[in-house]
Amino acid sequence: MPKITYHHADGNQDVLDVPGGSTVMRSAVSNGVRGIVGECGGQAMCATCHVYVHTPYLDRLPEISEDEEEMLECAAAERDESRSRLGCRLTVGDELPEIEIDVPKAQV
């Protein structure tokens, strides 16, 4: 099963084994991971699923679409030029069996 690790600012982490095809946002919301809200249910409309991806995983991610780009500019916590992504746009599975992300300080 693919694995997602959420690192929190206080040093704690949540590690989830999730079914292939799950997104970083949906997995967090359905497992009660703090700090990821996913208010719009994953349609790149709210920017409350903002995450910072750990560098080693960056080149395995899909391109940032226009919608995602626009939302990242609206995120509550500061955007990181290379590491900021929307959690609802990151899907784990065969292509991406594992990912680690930092949860931002604020989503709203």
Next chain:
Amino acid sequence: MTAMKPQAPSAPIADWVALDALHADPFPIYTRLRAEAPVAWVPAANRYLVTRYADVHTVDADQDTFSADESHSLMKRAMGHSMLRKDGPAHQRERKAAGVPLRPNQVKQRWTPIFRRNAEELINRLRPGGGAELVDEFAAPFAARNLAEIVGLPNASARDMRTWSQTMIDGTGNYANDPDVWARAERSYYEVDEALDEMIPHLRANPDGSMVSAMLHADDPLDIEEIRANVKMTIGGGLNEPRDVLGVAVHALLAEQRRRDRVMADQSLFASVFDESVRYVAPIGMYPRQTTREVELGGTLLPAGARLGVVVGSANRDERQFSDPDIFDINREKKPHVAFGGGAHYCLGAWAAKASVATVALPMLFDRLPHLRLDPDHPAQAAGWVFRGMTELPVVWDL
């Protein structure tokens, strides 16, 4: 027979809840429901009311179990079958087409200057009077003019938009089946169709940034019935939301001098005022869902086909989610609320509402109307629960 899993009890009956009390002030009723019967059958509303934040969140996140496509929906009768009453890919397809003009960049570049122009015209007209009923004379016409342009009906007056919105909303809430209410709603229904028939050939030939244009020219364009229904739904929901947030926000600022002073000293706080206003009084306080199967929610068992009222107005005051929820506090810890709904039906107009109210209208009102204050002789009033906002907001200012 194999042993059955113990089942949750069925929902308690809250027969003490009366519609007129909900209309006058729903919040004490919600507090009691959250404590005693968070998922309750409420005979007066003819629904199960879901009042806790966590349960509302569960419902919003699971459209397979909690369908927006309610049977015998009054909204479908009043406005046609819009995306708001669809689920899954059918909903998604229409939303994708209609949503383009409401994304943040479009709101900023295309609509905010128009919001500014509309606010300016209205305020310039009001200013010499020294006083106004702010809902009727500013918030409503402001929201109506903005909406007409976003939708793509510049041929509709603010007055038309307000009448259409109100009469179709009244139809949506016509549980008493009053024939006069239906007659008025129906008249608006056909007037909107006429206004659209007038605009569509033009927008087909000359695409612009409006919603109708976006629906016509999408990769997967919507057909005429889909466009008509979505326009009606947008007129129904898109007018009173910004109007009512604006009323609540202005009232909150005028009611407490210290709060107002802080915001005047740091105008970036208008954004917090907006956010706290929609939390404090969610303009759309309740929306329907229907269960597609038997399901446990909030410790009670709901049958398949159960009609739910998702009470975001209560979820936003849930003491399990917010501390001192009945206090209007622009400094409160930032936590998600559900004023815009959540999940697949997240309010398409959220960014437009935020820009029109927090970026444009609030700063301009306080800047242009010197010493703006509540009218000491005419008290402000709020009402409603399915839709809630200020109904009277008499204010005065210095000349």
